[in-house]
Amino acid sequence: MVGPTAILLVCCPDQRGLVAKIAHFIYSHNGNIIHADHHTDGVADLFLTRIEWEVAGFALGRSHIAEAFETYAQEQGLFPRPEEVRWHLDFSDRVSRLAIWVSRQDHCLLDLIWRQRAGELRADIPLIISNHDQNRAIAEQFKIDFHTIPVNPDHRVEAEAQQLKLLQTYNIDLVILAKYMQILSPDFLGQFSQIINIHHSFLPAFAGANPYQRAYVRGVKIIGATAHYVTQNLDQGPIIEQDVVRVSHRDDVTDLVRKGKDLERMVLARAVRLHLHNRVLVYGNRTVVFA
Amino acid sequence: MVGPTAILLVCCPDQRGLVAKIAHFIYSHNGNIIHADHHTDGVADLFLTRIEWEVAGFALGRSHIAEAFETYAQEQGLFPRPEEVRWHLDFSDRVSRLAIWVSRQDHCLLDLIWRQRAGELRADIPLIISNHDQNRAIAEQFKIDFHTIPVNPDHRVEAEAQQLKLLQTYNIDLVILAKYMQILSPDFLGQFSQIINIHHSFLPAFAGANPYQRAYVRGVKIIGATAHYVTQNLDQGPIIEQDVVRVSHRDDVTDLVRKGKDLERMVLARAVRLHLHNRVLVYGNRTVVFA
């Protein structure tokens, strides 16, 4: 089997030679590429790529790759407008640290924990934050620290300060809003931005509150769920994954909720896995998913 | 095989005994039920049913069934509040008369014609109306009358009068807006209301103009199409059928349009077929589809 790999994600203005030069950087250090996928967005005139190669046999030590690539990029003129470039290097055996935020519902929480235990997610889950106490038993059962931080308009600043402190203390890489059902302030998002939310509708349909109730009233024949990065505009962030399920006149709101739960946990889990495997590149309000 | 059948659709306030009494009406005249499906909407407190039985062997002649049922319903007290009741009797060998309205695109038009020729739709298509001349050749090829009625805000009243006249002349039962892309006035809809439209998005997402462009900008991972009855509120009518297809960052707007075309013709064709087979009951802004 393949051992640990290095993964390079790049988003930059398009120009000739990018594939050749980036691949040459890896090859010149004896790297063995096992996955490479490039996308050119002709509308935005951007080049987006994901390249993955084996660490074993690579001539550069892990801690020297980023600097070497930086130097190489300058020499080769890869990024003439550095301010428009984002690139990111990661390793397939790095274990991310997740904080799961929940409200009263437990289906997405349990599903993520089960998948993490089953080895589907390359991550630890040291922390659960909730505005209710309801899911504490689950946390205890799986020996995950659980912090209840009530949400109250009058004490929002304090609550968010407390939340941010926990993210730091636990050294969290990614927050997952697993049916957290609360809005985060621009201030908060300015300080921590790696956040994935699951919205219980096929966005942009039924953005906002009570999507299943509104889907029922509208009489749709299909319902959906959407996993997206959180931005300051509610339910407007870049979409990572969506899926749908068929419903009929026999389904009342309760049935929509039940069917939706299965969608929500599947869609959220897929999005989290794609993110953890460095398969998602955000640009503007869009994502490239190198699936 | 089964010969011609009678189909009874009923939507009325719920009460005990409706299934028994309606089925008894059919049985008491020696009818052989081959399909019966009932739905109770607990929220609206309505009973909705579709019953289909063989004409052969039925003791009542076709032209006497409706009157006999009316009388029976009164005797049995089926419908204590007649103003809240709608029922409809049809026969499976009645051939509906369709007018297809198109603009420049031809994919839904051709698809419907092909299905009608292939025997999938129990209907004749004597009339095509368009605001452009573009699809006249198709009409001629299939020997369907084609009328061009330009749409112009200044002459809308005249245009709609002309359209209504044609629907009368051709004795049209159902209008299909097969990518007609124009809005009909409340006046028009007051005079002719059996109209099915195909909208090129997963409603209520991207109601209105340019749904594919807007879906591209929003970065959705799935696009859809929606067939619905036309009401005075644009893209808000009762939904008959929806379906979706997955897209990715590799798809530009042109690809969304191309993939969407396949959705549009499938979804529209299914909705038209369901309507023609008397499988759709509208109540409020919802439909029951007895599929």
Place this chain on the structure above:
Amino acid sequence: MVGPTAILLVCCPDQRGLVAKIAHFIYSHNGNIIHADHHTDGVADLFLTRIEWEVAGFALGRSHIAEAFETYAQEQGLFPRPEEVRWHLDFSDRVSRLAIWVSRQDHCLLDLIWRQRAGELRADIPLIISNHDQNRAIAEQFKIDFHTIPVNPDHRVEAEAQQLKLLQTYNIDLVILAKYMQILSPDFLGQFSQIINIHHSFLPAFAGANPYQRAYVRGVKIIGATAHYVTQNLDQGPIIEQDVVRVSHRDDVTDLVRKGKDLERMVLARAVRLHLHNRVLVYGNRTVVFA
């Protein structure tokens, strides 16, 4: 909300008047039907129905309904060939008793337990049987009795005797093979036949062992899962539910297994729920699913 209901499932040779007469039986005792769905299989000349009505207000006590219906059916000549008739009466508040059989994999087991705890399945789960000890901790965590019965060709008779004894002791209504991966003998099936299995392929494709490996070798673009009743012919029993997921050349066998797990637990859970809600009628090797 609707209170407890009675559900009558009937499968019998078709004849005129069945809908009317069965509905009349309910109405004549003041029953309020909330769901009724009938199907006529023209090929097999069978009538299949599911009728559900409120217990509240019904003139017959629960324990007298079956006998009264039997008498009524005789008087009315509903079932002239009784040997070809199967009917079944159940109540929506009866709680079924499930035994889940597993091997080493835990995803279907955990999923069913979670759904039962979440109120999605109208059932108790007092018993887990396994041929391995692996999942004992899960059973203990949820306080479910766990019995390990090793499977060994030389001691199959004893093992099955032990299994049957447990089913009796725990008064089990339904066995769920949640990735049990072992074959049951005709003898066993002769003594206990209410068994649902999940097969990890889109049957009849890849019946038998190692379906994901074989799907990979065949290069399919879609994989599936199938929930079916167990019969003496391996993977040939009546299908209750199937679903599929798209795969690509990027997916190796490990990926198929991972994606398949999500399918397996969804499809199995849907099938179990349909069965518990008396929505499945088996006839021949087919099912009617009154969804």
Place this chain on the structure above:
Amino acid sequence: MVGPTAILLVCCPDQRGLVAKIAHFIYSHNGNIIHADHHTDGVADLFLTRIEWEVAGFALGRSHIAEAFETYAQEQGLFPRPEEVRWHLDFSDRVSRLAIWVSRQDHCLLDLIWRQRAGELRADIPLIISNHDQNRAIAEQFKIDFHTIPVNPDHRVEAEAQQLKLLQTYNIDLVILAKYMQILSPDFLGQFSQIINIHHSFLPAFAGANPYQRAYVRGVKIIGATAHYVTQNLDQGPIIEQDVVRVSHRDDVTDLVRKGKDLERMVLARAVRLHLHNRVLVYGNRTVVFA
């Protein structure tokens, strides 16, 4: 918009440096890559790639690219074991020539013609071959040559000789068996091998004759269609595309056939388009689809 492009497909034993070297070949001649997708099959130890770059600005004339790449590959040692290498160069503005073979059904034929007319398929369709005369009118309507070649076990050799002659005469690149329903001999396939077939089931389920009838008897809840390259083993060739649709007990064989037709034409059209856009690489009995 992007002008004409060159597309290079390569399948070869994996080694370090392939991405870098192939991309360098293009860059060194001033090529602007607009699409590049690589796949490493770890099981077969193969590297498979599709690279597409703009013809405009490329330093080599179209007719010199292949030879230059051959020379470059030798110099760089890209392909140490040439007998295990297949590569293919094509241009996005080359128009393929298709022969559609049909039997009595017309839905796939009409669909392909419609898509070709609508600009979805980069191809001409100069020739239709059938074993029946039934679809001649369609051919005439669209001004496509139509040849009836009856299939008769006693004259198979002559018939296939006649068919091969037509493929040569019309300079055909790709044969599409659009519900041709006849088997081609190994001899024929030895002489012409670019053939796509649509099979009306979810292969490998229901390979062979009468799949819908058999699907009905088996009581499946989902039916499918499969587009694959034709090989000497009936219905066993490399799969390009598959899709499915849900069915229920309400669907008899006629309904399966009707629903299946929609699947067949969609799946076949997608496969043909993928092939024409050089997005399919066959290796062993598998395909990589660079979608």
